[in-house]
Amino acid sequence: MNSADVSVNVLMPAVLAALAWWLPSLTGPTLPFGVRSPDARSDAPEIVEQRRRYRWRIAVSGSVLIAVGVLVSSVFRFDIPGAIPLLTIAACQAAYSRARVAVMAVKRREDWYGGLRQGVVADTALRSDPERFPWMWAVPALLICTGTAVLGVLRYPSLPDRVPVHFTGSGGADRFAARSISTAFFPVFAQAALTVLLLALTWLSFRARADLDPARPAESARRHRRFSVRTAISLLLLAAFTDLSLLAGAWGTWHPDQRVSPALVLLPVLAGLVVVIGIAVRTGQGGSRLPEQDGAVAEENTGMVRRDDDQYWRVLGSVYVNRADPALLVPKRFGIGWTVNLGNPRGVALLLGLTLVPALLPLLLH
Incomplete structure (x- = not known):
């Protein structure tokens, strides 16, 4: 098994899938899947469920593509540089898109910002x-x-x-x-x-x-x-x-x-x-x-x-x-x-x- 093929077709998809799996935890609680939400909604059942589904999709698609990468590198030996990482990115993006659309639909339906005081704040000390x-x-x-x-x-x-x-x-x-x-x-x-x-x-x-x-x-x-x-x-x-x-x-x-x-x-x-x-x-x-x-x-x-x-x-x-x-x-x-x-x-x-x-x-x- 060629070391370069392993790095591109196995290690890179593994790193990409692991990072995608972690992304909901890295983002602040008021931005579930890029949708702005109030603090009170950070643990809403709909958001928790979409996080669970998103991670399940990432785990399944990532495992499948890593297995394909192993087969491509060791058994079939196809010369498709970069294809497996690109497919991994596409699968992660599709999982994110589905979760985002679902959260956005709930936000609009339940009017999460109705009656709330919204504001923007700046700390001038960050500049001075x-x-x-x-x-x-x-x-x-x-x-x-x-x-x-x-x-x-x-x-x-x-x-x-x-x-x-x-x-x-x-x-x-x-x-x-x-x-x-x-x-x-x-x-x-x-x-x-x-x-x-x-x-x-x-x-x-x-x-x-x-x-x-x-x-x-x-x-x-x-x-x-x-x-x-x-x-x-x-x-x-x-x-x-x-x-x-x-x-x-x-x-x-x-x-x-x-x-x-x-x-x-x-x-x-x-x-x-x-x-x-x-x-x-x-x-x-x-x-x-x-x-x-x-x-x-x-x-x-x-x-x-x-x-x-x-x-x-x-x-x-x-x-x-x-x-x-x-x-x-x-x-x-x-x-x-x-x-x-x-x-x-x-x-x-x-x-x-x-x-x-x-x-x-x-x-x-x-």
Whole structure:
């Protein structure tokens, strides 16, 4: 059984299914399947039932696709790179869609927000006295990038006239190109672009607007601070792990006479994802899973609930479009992290940049 096939067809679907199974627990209690709801409805029987059904569907579809991945990798040996992970994502999305539609229907039928005081709250201290960005955690990624560049400079004079630029699932080279700065140093350029991109996104998300609870604004602000720091650290570590994967790929390019196991390329990325998921499980979106800090003064409930803002979330609650909102990034409705405000022109420009950079990078090989 090829290690690369196992990583792509078995390990990746397992990680994706496990993450999807956990997502309802990572999201705050007022956003079941991306539907805004009052605190009093967080344990409503309909929501509990949809969580149960969602997880059952994820468990069944994930198990089936992992079994298919094992058969594909070890018995039939079909060459369908990425198909099993994509099918896993599609199955998870279908389970989420069914649960969301069901919760939304109950919310409308029972008028969950009828008679409630809705509000939005902001903590100006998050701007005037923000948490310090954890720059030291970016050092590992920067050192790996620098080390890879130095190795490339030392190795370049002894490279053959033609260097490998593509590899099979077993680690052997199957496509070559003339030696040049762009072909020999492509892994270094990829490292630099990815590291800069992740650093920029991490910094932007670190400064993104907090989704505070108007019922207990001070408590939720404290949780947001801890959440933003921990999430930034996890993303910076992911950058380092991904750079390690690119370093392993660079070694294959610079030593065409040596076969580099695809597992050495894939495992660092998977390890980085495990770190991100592990920290996400402990913190929850916006810090929803974090306990209140010891010694913190108990805050009296104001009686207000978060504003019902479902109207600004399109495409099953995954796309945010609000032209009146100046925010560039906003917290996701389901899962961990942030998403772009497509109602903000700067957000559209950011999304285009995120799409174009990976698309243009391979042009260096031509």
